[in-house]
Amino acid sequence: MAEIENLEPDLEELRESYRSGKTKEASWRKSQLKGLLTLLKEQEKDIFKALEQDLGKHYAESYRDEVGTLTKSVNLALSSLKDWMSSRKAKLPIAAFPSTAEVFPEPLGLVLIISSWNFPFGLSLEPVIGAIAAGNSVVLKPSELAPASSSLLAKTIPTYLDKKAVKVIEGGAAVGEHLLRCKWDKIFFTGNVRVGRIVMTAAANHLTPVTLELGGKCPAIFDSFSSSWDKEMVIKRVLGGKFGACAGQACIAIDYILVQEGFAPTLLELLRNMTKKMFGENPRETKSMARIINKQHFLRLKNILDDPSVQSCIVHGGGVDEDNLFIEPTILMNPPLKASIMTDEIFGPLLPIITLKKIEDSIEFINSRPKALAIYVFTKNETLKRRIISETSSGSVTFNDAIIQYAADTIPFGGVGESGFGRYHGKFSFDTFTHEKAILRRSLLTEFWFRFPPWNDFKLALTKSAYSFDYFGFLLVLMGLKKNS
Amino acid sequence: MKMTGSGVNGMIGMEGGRVEESIGELRRTFRSGKTRSAAWRKAQLKALLQLLRDNENKIFEALKQDLGKHPVESYRDELGVVEKSVKYSLSHVDEWMAPKKSSLPLIFFPAKGQVLPEPLGLVLIFSSWNFPISMSLDPVIGAISAGNSVVLKPSEQAPACSSFLANTIPLYLDSKAFKVIEGGAEISQQLLQQKWDKIFFTGSPSVARIVMSAAVKHLTPVTIELGGKCPTIFDYLSSPSDTEVAVKRVVGGKWGPCNGQACIGVDYVLVEEKFASHLIEMLKKTIKKFYGENPKQLKDISRIVNKHHFQRLRNLLKDPLVAASIVHGGLIDEEKLFIEPTILLDPPLDAEIMTEEIFGPLLPIITLKNIEESIEFINSRPKPLALYAFTNDEAFKRRILSETSSGSVTFNDIMIQFICDTLPFGGVGQSGFGRYHGKYSFDTFSHEKAVLRRSFFLELEPRFPPWNDFKLKFIRLAYSFDYLGLILLLLGLKR
Numbered sequence: 001m002a003e004i005e006n007l008e009p010d011l012e013e014l015r016e017s018y019r020s021g022k023t024k025e026a027s028w029r030k031s032q033l034k035g036l037l038t039l040l041k042e043q044e045k046d047i048f049k050a051l052e053q054d055l056g057k058h059y060a061e062s063y064r065d066e067v068g069t070l071t072k073s074v075n076l077a078l079s080s081l082k083d084w085m086s087s088r089k090a091k092l093p094i095a096a097f098p099s100t101a102e103v104f105p106e107p108l109g110l111v112l113i114i115s116s117w118n119f120p121f122g123l124s125l126e127p128v129i130g131a132i133a134a135g136n137s138v139v140l141k142p143s144e145l146a147p148a149s150s151s152l153l154a155k156t157i158p159t160y161l162d163k164k165a166v167k168v169i170e171g172g173a174a175v176g177e178h179l180l181r182c183k184w185d186k187i188f189f190t191g192n193v194r195v196g197r198i199v200m201t202a203a204a205n206h207l208t209p210v211t212l213e214l215g216g217k218c219p220a221i222f223d224s225f226s227s228s229w230d231k232e233m234v235i236k237r238v239l240g241g242k243f244g245a246c247a248g249q250a251c252i253a254i255d256y257i258l259v260q261e262g263f264a265p266t267l268l269e270l271l272r273n274m275t276k277k278m279f280g281e282n283p284r285e286t287k288s289m290a291r292i293i294n295k296q297h298f299l300r301l302k303n304i305l306d307d308p309s310v311q312s313c314i315v316h317g318g319g320v321d322e323d324n325l326f327i328e329p330t331i332l333m334n335p336p337l338k339a340s341i342m343t344d345e346i347f348g349p350l351l352p353i354i355t356l357k358k359i360e361d362s363i364e365f366i367n368s369r370p371k372a373l374a375i376y377v378f379t380k381n382e383t384l385k386r387r388i389i390s391e392t393s394s395g396s397v398t399f400n401d402a403i404i405q406y407a408a409d410t411i412p413f414g415g416v417g418e419s420g421f422g423r424y425h426g427k428f429s430f431d432t433f434t435h436e437k438a439i440l441r442r443s444l445l446t447e448f449w450f451r452f453p454p455w456n457d458f459k460l461a462l463t464k465s466a467y468s469f470d471y472f473g474f475l476l477v478l479m480g481l482k483k484n485s
Numbered sequence: 486m487k488m489t490g491s492g493v494n495g496m497i498g499m500e501g502g503r504v505e506e507s508i509g510e511l512r513r514t515f516r517s518g519k520t521r522s523a524a525w526r527k528a529q530l531k532a533l534l535q536l537l538r539d540n541e542n543k544i545f546e547a548l549k550q551d552l553g554k555h556p557v558e559s560y561r562d563e564l565g566v567v568e569k570s571v572k573y574s575l576s577h578v579d580e581w582m583a584p585k586k587s588s589l590p591l592i593f594f595p596a597k598g599q600v601l602p603e604p605l606g607l608v609l610i611f612s613s614w615n616f617p618i619s620m621s622l623d624p625v626i627g628a629i630s631a632g633n634s635v636v637l638k639p640s641e642q643a644p645a646c647s648s649f650l651a652n653t654i655p656l657y658l659d660s661k662a663f664k665v666i667e668g669g670a671e672i673s674q675q676l677l678q679q680k681w682d683k684i685f686f687t688g689s690p691s692v693a694r695i696v697m698s699a700a701v702k703h704l705t706p707v708t709i710e711l712g713g714k715c716p717t718i719f720d721y722l723s724s725p726s727d728t729e730v731a732v733k734r735v736v737g738g739k740w741g742p743c744n745g746q747a748c749i750g751v752d753y754v755l756v757e758e759k760f761a762s763h764l765i766e767m768l769k770k771t772i773k774k775f776y777g778e779n780p781k782q783l784k785d786i787s788r789i790v791n792k793h794h795f796q797r798l799r800n801l802l803k804d805p806l807v808a809a810s811i812v813h814g815g816l817i818d819e820e821k822l823f824i825e826p827t828i829l830l831d832p833p834l835d836a837e838i839m840t841e842e843i844f845g846p847l848l849p850i851i852t853l854k855n856i857e858e859s860i861e862f863i864n865s866r867p868k869p870l871a872l873y874a875f876t877n878d879e880a881f882k883r884r885i886l887s888e889t890s891s892g893s894v895t896f897n898d899i900m901i902q903f904i905c906d907t908l909p910f911g912g913v914g915q916s917g918f919g920r921y922h923g924k925y926s927f928d929t930f931s932h933e934k935a936v937l938r939r940s941f942f943l944e945l946e947p948r949f950p951p952w953n954d955f956k957l958k959f960i961r962l963a964y965s966f967d968y969l970g971l972i973l974l975l976l977g978l979k980r
Contacts, residue, residue, distance in 0.1 A: 021888070060952040060960070068964040075965070090907040099898075101908055106890060108913070185914065197701050204697035207690060207709060209918035214704070233944045240949045278950050288950035389936060391518070393603060396935035404939070407964075410587035411598045411935035416605070417682065421706035423933070436920070438908040439886065442898035444727040444875075452737045453775045453785035455557035463557065467565040467904075468572075 007175075010167055011110075011139075011182060017165040018109055018137040025135075026085060030078060032132045032161050036125065037074045039160040040067055043152070047121055050148035054120065055246060056284070056291035056326070065245070066122035069407055073126055076409050076426060077133045084133065084430045090438075095466050099442045105434045107135035108209075109185035114141045114176065114199065116191045117293055118249045118347075120149035123213075127188045128166070130429025136186070137165045141179060143191075144172040145293055177202075184208050186433055190251075192345075193418065211422025211432055214415055215251035216372035217345050220402065221362045221388070223379035224263040234378050234400065235274045241376065241402025243279060243329045247290040247349040249297075251419075252374045254402055255346050258362040261355035268333065268353065272316050275329050284326045292325045292348065301327055301348040310335045313352075359384065363391050371395075371417030376402045395419050504675045507664050508607065511634040514661045515606050521632045526578055529629045529658055533622070534571045536657040537564060543649060544618055550645035551617060552743060553788035553822075562742055563618040566904055570623055573906045573923060574630045581630065581927045584936070592963050597938040602931040604632035605706075606682035611638050611673070611696065613687045614790055615746045615844075617646035624685045625663075627926025633683070634662045638676060640688075641669040642790055681705045683930055687748075690915065708919025708929055711912055712748030713869035714842050717899070718859045718885070719756040719764060720876035731875040731897065732767040736775060738873065738899025740826050744787040745846040746794070748916075749871040749893075749900055752843050755859040758852035765828060765850060769813050772826050780816050780825045789822040789845065798824055798845040801838045810849075857881065863889050868914030873899050892916050 022028050040047070047067055048059040077084075090101040111131045115124040124142050131138045140157070142150040154168040169175060176195075180187075180202035189199045190213040203210045220238060225231050241254040248254075259267050283289040292298040302320050305311060310332065311318075317330035332352045335341050341352060356362060359379075366375065373395040377388055385399060395415040398405050405411060406425075414423025424432050448466065450459035458477070465474035519525055537544070544564055545556040554562075587598035608628045612621040621639050628635045637654075639647040651665040666672060677684075677699035686696045687710040700707045717735060722728045739751040756764050776783040789795045799817060802808055807829065808815075814827030829849045832838050838849060853859060856876075863872065872891040876882060882896055892912040893902050902908055903922075911920025921929050947959035955974075962970040 024887070058950070058952050060957045061950070063957060064948065064960050068960055072964045072966075090905065092905060092907065096901075096905065099901075101902075101905060103909060104886065109890075193704065196704060200701045200704065201698060204694055204701065207693055207697065207711075207915065207917070212704060230941045233941050236944070236949050244949055280951055286951065288952065385938075389601065389934075390521070393606075393932065394934065396937065398937040399939060400941060401937070401939040404593070405935060405937045408587070408589055408593065408598055408935075408937060410589060411600060411937060412933055413935070416932040416934070418704060420704070435890065435913040436909055437886075437891065437913070438893035438902055438905075438910070440893070440895045440898070440902045440905065440908065441882075442896060442901065444722070444724075444730045444877075444897050447730050447733070451561070452733060452741065453555070453557070454777070455555050455785045460557045460560060463561050463565060467569045 007169065007178060007182075010169070013164050014110055014137040014139065014167060017162070018107075023132075023135050023137055023165050024107060026081060028162070029081060029133055029135055032166065033074050033078050033081070033129065035160040035162075036129065036132075037071065037078075039156055040071050040074070043156050046152055046156075047149075050152045051121070052287070053148040054117070054146040055293060056287060057246070058287035061244070061246075061287075061290065066119055069122055070125050070129070072407070073129050073409065073425070073429075077129050077430070080427065081133055084427055087439075093469050094471065095469055098446065099440060101438070101440045104437045104439055105134070105430070106437050108433055108435055109136060110139070111136045111186040111188065111433055112139050112141070112179060112182075112184045113188045114191065115143060117143035117145035117149075118246045118251075120146035121153070123190045124153060127190075127424060127429065127432075130424055131188070131433045132166065133430050134433035136433050138167070139179065140166070140168045141176060142168065142170065144170065186210070188422075188424075188432070189213065196420070211414070211424070212420040213251065213413075213422070213424075214373065214418065214420035215345050215347070216370055216415070216419040217255040218252055218372045218374045218376065219362070219366055220254040220257045220376040220378065221359065222257050222259040222263070222267060223359050223377070223381055223384060224260060224266075225378075225380070231270055232274070235270045236278065237401050238378065239271065239274055239278055239329075242351050243275070243289050243349050245403055247292065247327070248351070249290070249293065249347050250403070252403055252406060253347075254351070254376060255372075256342070256352040256354055258354050258356055258359070258365060260359045261357065264333070264353060264355045268315060268331065271331055271351075275316065275331075279329055283329065284321065284324060289329060289349065292327060295325065297348070298322065298325045298327070301346075301350065304339075304341045304346070304348075304350065305330070307339055307341075310339050310341055317349075360387070363387060366392050371415070371419055373415045373419040374398060374402075374405065393417065504666065504672070505679065507666065508636065508679050510661060511607055511636065511664065514659075515604070515634040520634055520662050521604060523579055523582055525659075526630055526632055527575060529663070530571050530575045530578070530626065532657040533626065533629075534568065534575070536653060537568050537571070540649075540653055543653070547645040547649040548618065551614070551643040552790055553786075554743065555785045555787075558741070558785070558787065559618075563616055566619045567622045567626070569904065570626050570906065570922070570926075574626050574927070577924065578630045578927070581924055582632075587935075590966055591968060592966060593939075595940050595942050599936040599938075601934045601936055602631070602927070603934050605930055605932050606633060607636070607680075608633045608683040608685065608930055609636050609638065609676060609679075609681045611684070611686045611688060612640055613748075614640035614642035615743045615748075617643035618650075620687045621646075621650055624687075624921060624926065627921055628685070628930045629663075631927050631930035633930050635664070636676065637663075637665045638673060639665065639667065641667065678702075683707070685919075685921075685929070686710065693917070708911070708921065709917040710748070710910075710919070710921075711870065711915065711917040712842050712844070713867055713912070713916040714752040715749055715869045715871045715873065716859070716863050717751045717754045718856065718872075718874040718876065719754050719760075720856050720874070720878060720881065721757065721760055722875065722877060727877070728767065732764070732771050734897075734899050735875070736768060736771045739848050740772070740776070740786055740846055742900060744789070745848075746787070746790060746844050747900075749903060750844075751848070751873060751899055752869070753839070753849040753851055755851050755853060755856070755862060757856050758854065761830065761850055761852045765812055765830065768828055768848075772813075776826065780814065781818075783823075783825070786826070786846075789824060792819075792822065794845070795819065795822050795824070798843075798847065801836075801843070801845075801847060802827075804833075804836050804838075807832045807836050807838055814846075857884070860884060860888050868892075868912070868916055870912045870916040871895065871902065890914065
């Protein structure tokens with residue numbers, strides 16, 4: 001746990017590292033990324049152990065959701081670095097001749113990354129990859145709610161990375177607040193809305209740009225299907241996207257399902273059967289599903305279920321084990337829309353099914369609620385797909401699958417409205433920690449003499465032609481054959 | 486927020502209830518989907534173009550009233566710029582609106598990835614007083630091409646332009662989707678209480694903080710366009726004609742744009758001490774050439790916007806050490822809100838004139854032993870919106886680019902990056918964040934929605950529990966895109 005008084009020397013060291021210019025060098029960035037790759041390889045067992053300790057995750061889930069995605073991302077950054085770091089030429093009109101223009105990516109400087117507890121490695125290091133690739137000095141503040149992971153990060157990062165330029169500062173709210181009072185060139189935050197507001201308020205003091213990755217209630221629209229092959233695959237993806245993603249404690253987890261009332265019983269049967277198949281009789285022991293992070297969140301979820309109007313809607317599961325912070329995969333049918341299970345982000349293994357008269361009603365249902373980080377739609381109906389894309393707004397839309405958009409480097413990952421702003425993954429990570437500097441090179445050889453006073457109509461006419469790129473008109477004016485109209 | 490300005494014309498402020506009502510209408514319009522069609526956006530942009538063409542003289546008149554701008558300056562810096570931007574957007578909006586394909590690795594097969602730009606919704610644009618037409622309409626062009634509903638709050642410190650916009654825009658643009666709300670600090674506060682999907686602000690850091698803090702309530706993304714002390718490095722140029730062109734550009738870049746009241750205007754010059762007097766001589770000559778011989782009757786130059794800023798600038802000169810460094814100019818006329826183009830040689834670095842953005846017709850020349858020292862000089866100060874360097878030394882240019890940071894860098898000219906639609910226009914550090922112009926304007930008012938389409942043809946069975954070692958092996962190979970390894974594994978040939 002960091003002492004507040006000790007922070008200033010650390011920050012000064014980071015600033016000095018940045019000022020020295022070393023983090024801008026491609027060789028430094030590559031070495032840091034390689035260091036991360038080595039960390040992920042060599043510390044894999046310890047990472048699995050930490051995630052098991054903090055969240056009861058099975059090592060396969062840990063690999064799939066955190067270590068694997070990070071490995072992929074570091075490899076991409078390493079192979080793309082040269083390309084990402086290079087200037088981009090900007091086309092200029094002939095009127096600007098002779099000039100050249102380009103856009104040059106430069107690091108922002110000192111960046112602060114605050115991550116959350118549900119994917120403590122993934123959500124910490126994914127932004128760190130971007131920040132390092134972009135040439136910045138970095139402070140990572142992992143979530144104190146995942147203490148084993150936070151500890152492991154604090155122990156290993158200084159060993160594998162340049163500890164003068166990349167630091168892990170552990171701690172809770174007090175440390176977070178102190179860090180937020182300092183001046184950063186960029187703050188990247190993953191977490192909930194309440195803390196997101198605290199971060200943005202602090203950033204406003206220094207006019208620091210921020211990226212906020214929040215969450216929301218991600219709906220899954222379930223259209224009716226026919227072929228049996230489809231149903232099994234789809235149900236697996238739905239359950240994988242709810243109970244399989246850190247027991248539903250994920251910003252892009254399926255929060256609730258919308259289905260047409262006629263199809264609901266069939267869907268429920270399919271879900272119940274597949275839940276047993278995927279997660280087994282004793283998911284806690286087999287670790288086929290993670291546990292709840294801590295007592296506070298456990299009680300929050302238990303309270304949701306204790307509401308009698310919600311309790312009566314449980315159609316599967318509902319068992320809670322307070323000693324082990326474990327809640328069974330639980331499915332509910334039409335809990336009241338005003339209950340907190342349907343007004344707040346669930347972030348747990350409770351899956352409400354909401355029935356509608358027709359599936360198209362899901363569009364209005366979604367639109368009358370805050371914009372989510374992800375919308376999932378399981379359907380083959382192209383018209384429905386088109387309507388959802390054009391009539392709803394969300395960070396992303398995924399058809400016929402869930403969560404998997406997280407692993408795609410070529411599409412941006414970020415929210416809109418209440419689900420946040422800014423984005424990352426792949427080159428978007430690099431860009432989020434970069435300032436694209438515009439560079440214009442002009443020659444002193446020629447001059448548009450009509451740019452300068454003293455003014456007259458002739459100069460005005462020439463300026464008008466120049467702005468319209470009306471080169472012919474320009475010549476006419478010049479030759480006195482066209483007047484300013 | 487300070488309410489400045491001489492209270493001219495009586496502001497058409499709105500009561501709180503009416504602000505909410507107007508915004509309610511804009512939201513309903515956005516929800517109806519009308520602003521999303523390409524046809525609607527283009528119609529609005531065309532209407533804007535028509536507005537500019539029909540009202541050229543009115544615009545010149547308003548700018549003359551608010552800032553004493555000459556029509557040619559008004560055309561060059563405002564009307565012409567906006568016309569060019571509208572045309573550029575009109576010819577590109579279809580392309581910008583189109584979904585962009587994202588290629589996905591084979592392991593995702595079968596899948597399609599796309600990035601789809603969609604409007605954010607309801608946007609609020611605050612503009613500044615120095616370029617009241619272009620600072621208002623350039624962001625508006627972006628917001629409209631991106632398909633949003635818009636509220637524009639022009640600066641009350643340029644009342645004639647604010648009035649012009651408020652009276653004229655409803656005659657051309659769809660008033661159910663676009664509103665101009667005039668007023669000062671009070672109206673701004675009311676507007677900031679509402680829920681916006683994006684706020685675009687051009688102005689000063691102190692007001693920017695108020696805007697960003699208010700944006701927290703609804704977690705609204707903001708773009709902040711500030712300014713800063715834009716330095717101009719003046720290296721020795723061996724050719725006299727090069728020097729002449731360079732000096733013209735410096736003078737044009739200082740007193741040309743709104744008489745120094747510009748976020749990307751030249752704030753101060755850095756030059757080697759041995760060239761300083763020659764530079765000053767040439768500056769004096771060029772000033773006379775551009776603006777006339779008689780300092781009391783200068784032509785073709787804007788005035789100071791109002792009494793508040795006039796006094797601010799006069800106070801900068803009150804410091805006796807600063808006053809002693811004046812080598813040209815210094816004449817002031819409070820009634821006409823006029824300050825002569827003034828050059829100072831090495832005013833004290835801790836005086837306000839060198840610690841605050843000048844935003845006026847005072848040009849400090851700071852001398853250095855060696856021009857390379859300018860890099861450290863600039864780096865020990867906040868990052869500016871623009872950095873200018875007149876030099877033919879390629880190594881020096883490279884050093885400037887890699888060792889300093891600023892919104893933009895322009896070599897051997899000034900201001901002109903502002904009219905390039907293909908260059909992002911925005912700051913970094915204390916000069917702000919976010920950017921616009923050209924497609925960057927469209928992007929700044931858009932949300933790029935990621936769309937992933939998967940089908941049921943193939944399933945990566947190993948993704949889900951119950952877990953076993955085979956599944957873990959499969960996932961490892963998948964993340965390395967080791968397709969051969971995957972095949973071997975599936976065939977049972979890999980252990």
